[in-house]
Amino acid sequence: MVSSLCLSLMxxxxxxxxxSEAQRVFNVGDGTGWTTPQxxxxxxxxxxxxxxxxxxxxxxxxxTQQHNLVEVPEESxxxxxxxxxxxxxxxxxxxxxxDTAGQHYYICSIGQHCIRGQRLAVNVSGSGLPPSTAVSPGxxxxxxxxxxxxxxxxxxxxxxxxxxxxxxxIVVLFGHHA
Numbered sequence: 001m002v003s004s005l006c007l008s009l010m011x012x013x014x015x016x017x018x019x020s021e022a023q024r025v026f027n028v029g030d031g032t033g034w035t036t037p038q039x040x041x042x043x044x045x046x047x048x049x050x051x052x053x054x055x056x057x058x059x060x061x062x063x064t065q066q067h068n069l070v071e072v073p074e075e076s077x078x079x080x081x082x083x084x085x086x087x088x089x090x091x092x093x094x095x096x097x098x099d100t101a102g103q104h105y106y107i108c109s110i111g112q113h114c115i116r117g118q119r120l121a122v123n124v125s126g127s128g129l130p131p132s133t134a135v136s137p138g139x140x141x142x143x144x145x146x147x148x149x150x151x152x153x154x155x156x157x158x159x160x161x162x163x164x165x166x167x168x169x170i171v172v173l174f175g176h177h178a
Contacts, residue, residue, distance in 0.1 A: 023055045023056060023057065024053075024056045024057070025056070025057045025059055025095075026050065026052070026056065026057070026058050026059065027059045027061065028043070028046070028058050028059060028060050028061070028120060029042065029043060029046055029061075030046065032046075033060075033061035033062060034060040034061055034062040034067055034069065034092070034093075034108070034118070035062060035066075035067060035118065036067075036108070036113045036116050036117070036118050037116070037117045037118060039117065040116055040117030041117065042117055043117065043118070043119060043120045044117075044121075046120075047120060047121070047122055050122075051125070052098055052122050052123065052124045052125065053098070053124060053125045053126075054098055054099060054100065054101055054124060054125070054126055055097070055098065055099075056097075056098045056124070057095050057096065057097050057098070058095070058096045058098065058106075058120075058122070059093060059094075059095050060089070060092065060093060060094045060095075060096065060106075061092065061093040062092035062093060062094075062108075063092055064090065064091045064092050066110070067092065067108045067110060067113065067118070068088065068089060068090045068092075068108055068109055068110055069088070069089040069092070069094050069096070069106055069107075069108065070082045070085045070086075070087070070088045070089075070106065070107050070108070070109045071085065071086040071087040071088075071096070071104065071105065071106055072084065072085055072086060072105050072106070072107055073086065073105065074103060074105055076105070076107070077105035077106075077107060077119060077121060080107060080114035080115050080119065081109075082107065082109035085109075088109075098122070098124045100124065101124050101125055101126035102123070102124060103121065103122070103123055103124075104121070104122050104123075104124060105119070105120070105121050106119065106120045106121075106122075107119040107120075
């Protein structure tokens with residue numbers, strides 16, 4: 001019984017550490033937010049020194065009806081068209097959880113916003129340890145915590161891991177006495 005309890009505790013602690021390190025929230029564009037930039041390389045610069053992993057969250061801060069967010073395939077990103085959208089968000093702000101590894105492409109499909117530089121490409125690694133580098137060159141910033149009203153602030157993989165640990169602990173502890 002003690003060895004089962006120790007094993008459950010060790011596995012859960014390792015899961016908790018991995019999840020807590022893997023999930024980070026990035027405010028896209030930092031203080032600029034998700035808007036039509038003055039410099040068309042703004043988002044390329046922003047993403048250049050960042051690393052992203054499955055479970056991380058991109059926070060796109062934009063005003064509804066002035067901007068939108070469309071996840072698109074690479075061809076649509078390159079040509080700045082919203083043909084074949086993967087996901088479309090019309091109400092801002094938006095938190096997007098990076099749930100798969102690989103390249104992810106985002107544009108604003110309103111007017112000429114994408115052509116003027118309101119687009120973002122990120123490369124997501126398969127795990128939080130170690131994450132891969134971003135796809136474009138640029139500036140140095142750190143991830144920010146989610147806004148207080150954000151679902152990411154109230155529900156995370158770490159809290160799920162803790163719940164699973166607590167549940168397995170109770171089962172192991174009381175399961176042999178039933």
